[in-house]
Amino acid sequence: MKALCWTGVNETAVETVDEPTILNDRDIILKVRLTTTCGSDLHLLGGYIPSMRAGDVLGHEFMGEVAEVGKGVRNHKVGDRVTVCSFIACGQCWYCSQQLLSLCDNGNPNPALTEGLWGSSIGGCFAYSHALGGFAGSHAEYVRVPYADQGAFAVPDGVSDMAALFASDAAPTGWTGADGAGITPGDTVAVWGAGGVGQMAARGAMLMGAEQVIVIDRLPERLAQVRQYIGAETLDYTQDSVVAELKERTGGRGPDVVIEAVGMEAHGTGPQYLYDQVKQQLRLQSDRPTALREAIYACRKGGSMFVLGVFGGVVDKFPMGAVMNKALTVRGAQQHGQRYIPRILQHIADGELNTQHLATHVMSLDQGPQGYRMFKEKQDGCVRAVFQPDGPTGSTS
Structure with a gap:
């Protein structure tokens, strides 16, 4: 499949990578409908976050359609439209029970890296370096979502894909x-x-x-x-x-x-x-x-x-x-998004929260390197560049 990858400091490229597969019974595979740049991605591009590797798939703010479910998933089925929290939490450890979900003890399979840097490990995050788990990101046609019953949330009828996109990370x-x-x-x-x-x-x-x-x-x-x-x-x-x-x-x-x-x-x-x-x-x-x-x-x-x-x-x-x-x-804190995303989606549905205006530039995934340049340099009034892996190109500005 196609994916937008980090290839070096201030360098990205669209590459062909393996499609994700179910690795744990609590996983889902999501067909990505929309995925967006985020200001914290620029720290990755600039080389300020350690343990990025050439070929890592970028992107942590996204929504899409469930394509496959693990045997242990209870809340989702194939075809569901969901938005996904950028931070990965198990829902069962002590920190999750305290609603401190970005601090999950089980969300990051590489805890030693952040323990050495900060004294304790925090949770995992999609595409945010191997220090936060080494998870493949959402700037791709498909993405694996661990602990899907905790981290993926059904998008209400009447809430557009674009509005739901920003309930993944910016809003929570x-x-x-x-x-x-x-x-x-x-x-x-x-x-x-x-x-x-x-x-x-x-x-x-x-x-x-x-x-x-x-x-x-x-x-x-x-x-x-x-x-x-x-x-x-x-x-x-x-x-x-x-x-x-x-x-x-x-x-x-x-x-x-x-x-x-x-x-x-x-x-x-x-x-x-x-x-x-x-x-x-x-x-x-x-x-x-x-x-x-x-x-x-x-x-x-x-x-x-x-x-x-x-x-x-x-x-x-x-x-x-x-x-x-x-x-x-x-x-x-990093975001404790699982605590807030259902409330945010309801605010959007009730007309109390506008989000889709953030998508000033909507592009195909093939235009990803151009989108990141525009976003980083704040060209043409770019607030967020949004990528559609299988959609049309264009701009909402």
């Missing part, structure tokens, strides 16, 4: 941050990053009762989407001092909750950004914490911060003094 990741940050009715929430995850975190915060939500970015097309489809306020960090403007909008205090949805390749302005960029390129630090620092400084005293952007290793000049002296609560 955003929900993980909004819920984990402890938002209470009446809060002011600031979100760094107007990509798919940032937009979904903002909408989740609004549905959880936040009174004021402000999304920070520099790209006008993304900020326009926030205003049109999410209904939140926006702030362009290239035009205003973010910390000063957020205090101005919150009576001098700052936001009650801040959510960082940018991660290890954050952009910014000023000398600190240049410092971070040089150190990262020289591999003297693994991550650029530009947005992370700004969120800490902007948060009100006694507020809370949730880190959603993917960070891989160590950062420099982390403002621990501000965290401690301002009495901030800081949390972070």
Whole structure:
């Protein structure tokens, strides 16, 4: 079958690979209908995530049609239309029982790699390097889905394939941050990053009762989407001092909750950004914490911060003094998507959540390398490039 593969730093290619097969009774084989790029894929392309191998199939955000089921699968049958959580969880270990599903003890068959890096192993993730399991990704005609009864969810009638696609990763990741940050009715929430995850975190915060939500970015097309489809306020960090403007909008205090949805390749302005960029390129630090620092400084005293952007290793000049002296609560996580996807699909069905506007460019799988270039370089207003393994080409922009 055809698949879009990682072939080296900033290099991808469409190659012919073996079709997946059932390896465990709890697996399904999914015929992929739609699969999309994600900002965290860019960390793989750039060589910042260890243990990628040439020929690894990319893609972790997807939906499709069940083509084959293992003997132990109870919730799905051939022909079902499902969206699949990007993180793989068994549903039975202690972490799964605590609804900390991205921390599953059984989802990652290569635990030693992340134990050495972070002190403990986390769960597995489709196509996110051999450190997170070495699972083949969704930029392909077919993909194997382990623990399918826990990780695959039926798409309700009336919810389009395109809307359901982003219930796989962008929306549940955003929900993980909004819920984990402890938002209470009446809060002011600031979100760094107007990509798919940032937009979904903002909408989740609004549905959880936040009174004021402000999304920070520099790209006008993304900020326009926030205003049109999410209904939140926006702030362009290239035009205003973010910390000063957020205090101005919150009576001098700052936001009650801040959510960082940018991660290890954050952009910014000023000398600190240049410092971070040089150190990262020289591999003297693994991550650029530009947005992370700004969120800490902007948060009100006694507020809370949730880190959603993917960070891989160590950062420099982390403002621990501000965290401690301002009495901030800081949390972070990969997505616990199995907890939120059914609720998200219902919000989409009820018209309370827009997602399909994120698909600004829809392409065939053969156009995958072009789609990743557009996505990485943010060409033509690309927010997400979506691939149809057996569908028509075109653009929704």
